[in-house]
Amino acid sequence: MKSLCPLIVWIAIAAPAHAASLTDVAASLKATTSMAANFTQTGADGRVLTGRMILARPGKIRFQYDKAKLLIVGNGKTLTFVDYAVRQVSQWPVKSTPLGILLASDPDLSGVAKIAQVTDAGVVVEARDPKRPEFGALAISFRNDKAAPGGLSLAGWTSFDAQGGRTTTILSDIRYNADLSKADFGFRDPRAPVTR
Template sequence: MVFRSIVPLAPLALIAAAPAAVPAAAQASDLATVQRHLQGITTMTADFTQADRNGKVLTGTLTWKQPGNIRFQYEKGVPLLIVAEGGALTFVDYSVRQVQRWPIRNSPLGVLLDPKRDIAGFAKMVPGDGRLVSVEARDPKHPEYGVITLVFARNPAAPAGLSLQGWVALDSQNNRTTIRLSNQRYGAPVAANAFRWTDPRRTARN
């Protein structure tokens, strides 16, 4: 799986963990709020900034529609595209006409794109700044799927009072990607064809 410097993440500075553990009652309450947030989203659009462990930074726009659809459209001049639709996550590199696909559930983004999944069984709260809610998710049965830490700001105007600020993804090879989100907009119409993509392998054969 190629989640390395290709998948969007969130500011590491937001996840300044305190040494104390999160009390069980508070953890259950915040996890339930995160679950309601994911279930309450119909659509979201945002700008994103993506940084990998080598310091390479890319920008672009995010389009998200529940259930199971997301698109990372990179800035002009970057020949990459990430799209989730139909239960699959697709990475396209137009510069080399390469397409890679794998089940969404096998990627860190699966936690975002399946709102019916009960996160209590594979996620835990990360202690830190009280203005933020940070959740670390991993599948203990499948460590090869990687780890994702989602960071939310408390925002009464957003679904369930939370606004997703970004995430940090760590794959099984310890490749870290950080995504920061800005200009989040919830509930706006999203075109039916927003998650379509052009297969560069077809154009190569023509």
């Protein structure tokens, strides 16, 4: 995997008194039943997009972009990418995508994740499924935050595809365990209806 530094750069003089473990990370994810945040996403081509993200475990997520005619939404089972500009819809099982590890009802990081970096500020977890290398890898960043579920705040992540392409997502203005409805994870299908 390429360097994780572009995700979040932390400089620490000494290791923290309590170094977060995978068990701590899994507990934090499990304790976060839902969240909402603003995001800034930088693609492999350098393009920067912003928007609003909401997440509800298990399996639900929505990336609503501010200006681009794009939508990413997971309804619990299926992750859907919608490009309204060209009326195209692509879908995958949520659990088969890099985001699956963030959206599992009971995250099990054993065998697919390891602690990649620990500082006084937080921890970076590197996740990849050795049985599915085509799905790439994910570097997930957490900040130490006593007010966050499990004491760790999800700061963002960098996804790496099988070809080495990198997309970085940074979160801000995070709100935890907010009330969200099922309708928040639906979408308008841009494809023209089939006529017979």
